[in-house]
Amino acid sequence: MRVPILKLHNYLLISVQVELDDQTALQFQEDLLSKIHKEGSTGVVIDLTSVEMIDSFIAKVLGEVVEMSNLMGAKVVLTGIQPAVAITLIDMGIKLEEVPTALDLEQGLEKLQQELEG
Amino acid sequence: MEPSIIDFIYKRKQLLVEKWLEEVESVTQDSAITRIPEDIYSETNREFIDVIVNTLHVSPEEAKERLRSFVERLIHIGWPLSYFTRGLQAFRRVILEEMKENTQAEQAFSTFGEVENWIDGIVNQLVDEYTGSWENTLNLQKLALKELSAPLIPVFSHISVMPLIGTIDTERAKLIMENLLEGIIEHRSQVVLIDITGVPVVDTMVAHHIIQAAEAVRLVGAECILVGIRPEIAQTIVNLGIDLGKFPTKSTLRKGIESGLEVTNKKIVEIE
Numbered sequence: 082m083r084v085p086i087l088k089l090h091n092y093l094l095i096s097v098q099v100e101l102d103d104q105t106a107l108q109f110q111e112d113l114l115s116k117i118h119k120e121g122s123t124g125v126v127i128d129l130t131s132v133e134m135i136d137s138f139i140a141k142v143l144g145e146v147v148e149m150s151n152l153m154g155a156k157v158v159l160t161g162i163q164p165a166v167a168i169t170l171i172d173m174g175i176k177l178e179e180v181p182t183a184l185d186l187e188q189g190l191e192k193l194q195q196e197l198e199g
Numbered sequence: 200m201e202p203s204i205i206d207f208i209y210k211r212k213q214l215l216v217e218k219w220l221e222e223v224e225s226v227t228q229d230s231a232i233t234r235i236p237e238d239i240y241s242e243t244n245r246e247f248i249d250v251i252v253n254t255l256h257v258s259p260e261e262a263k264e265r266l267r268s269f270v271e272r273l274i275h276i277g278w279p280l281s282y283f284t285r286g287l288q289a290f291r292r293v294i295l296e297e298m299k300e301n302t303q304a305e306q307a308f309s310t311f312g313e314v315e316n317w318i319d320g321i322v323n324q325l326v327d328e329y330t331g332s333w334e335n336t337l338n339l340q341k342l343a344l345k346e347l348s349a350p351l352i353p354v355f356s357h358i359s360v361m362p363l364i365g366t367i368d369t370e371r372a373k374l375i376m377e378n379l380l381e382g383i384i385e386h387r388s389q390v391v392l393i394d395i396t397g398v399p400v401v402d403t404m405v406a407h408h409i410i411q412a413a414e415a416v417r418l419v420g421a422e423c424i425l426v427g428i429r430p431e432i433a434q435t436i437v438n439l440g441i442d443l444g445k446f447p448t449k450s451t452l453r454k455g456i457e458s459g460l461e462v463t464n465k466k467i468v469e470i471e
Contacts, residue, residue, distance in 0.1 A: 160420060164380030167418040171411050177418060184387060184420035 084109045086116050092124040092193065093117065093155070094186070098131050106142040113146060117155045124193040125150055128186050130161030140175045147180045156196050158182065160189035204313055205255050207301070208294065215293055216248050222289040243273070247286060251321065263324060270328045280329045284322060291318045349375040351382030357389040358459045360452065364397030372408035379412055383421045390459040391416055394452050396427030406441040413446045422462060424448070426455035 087094040147157040183189035254262035413423035449455040
């Protein structure tokens, strides 16, 4: 199972619609980085609206993906984290402090634009 | 119950009732009953004794039902439970007194047991009815408290306020967090102001809960501003060494709303 990555001008859009297991998450990390490399994208939005559960490994991978993408010159915004997911993450002590977040895709794109311009 | 005992009670019903009324007058002198008008009180006494005696000759189910409807009415007007328990104790005393004079010793023990069982059954049902109604009230109050506990109020587009009043414990903190996050999604808020003006004490635990809530808010993609920090709260926070440096704090709700408007690129202007 692969997570589809869509290109929109300078941005990459990812809507995660499958339950992320360890393998899928690692595959996704690899796919995203090579896509950024290939397209030279400057911004990435990862939408997690339909993800109902994130365990500590997935959270770590997501955090790393964000850091790696930043290294490659692409800003990442996580959007649509569900309340239940947020509570679980906080309970596990995972704060994703360096990761910008937004309520939904629309606000995520706005935030990217702001950050890239500012 | 043995027919002979029932018969015994029936024959002396008038006498028993008279004696009981006398007895009950003296035992209920001190309770809240004294506030109830005389005529209603004696009428209720009559009714009560009728209900008790009636339990003897109708089927158990019907007896239960009658007792229930009678008690429910009295619960509704706030009649104290002690009236019933004392009344029944008095009734038992009266019956046993009467029996002592009129029955043989060997019979007395079995009669005593029968009467005991009968009265105990009624007492149990009464207590059940009462505690049931209390539990009901308690649950309703809990629910009301929960509803009042943590409302999220949308004040401008993308700006919401959650005023917190009263002490925060772990259970309430959980509720606050849930309401906060659900509300953010529902109102599409970008900024939430948590107003702690009404929180009397901020200790490490409360601060911890607030910090957690603020971090969860950030994860779902909004920003949290803590407002209503009174001087003494600021003092406690610093003295306890709690680090609230990671998210913005303001002294009043007004200042919080101003900075919220700034974040969402809005401002309030005077019309000419």
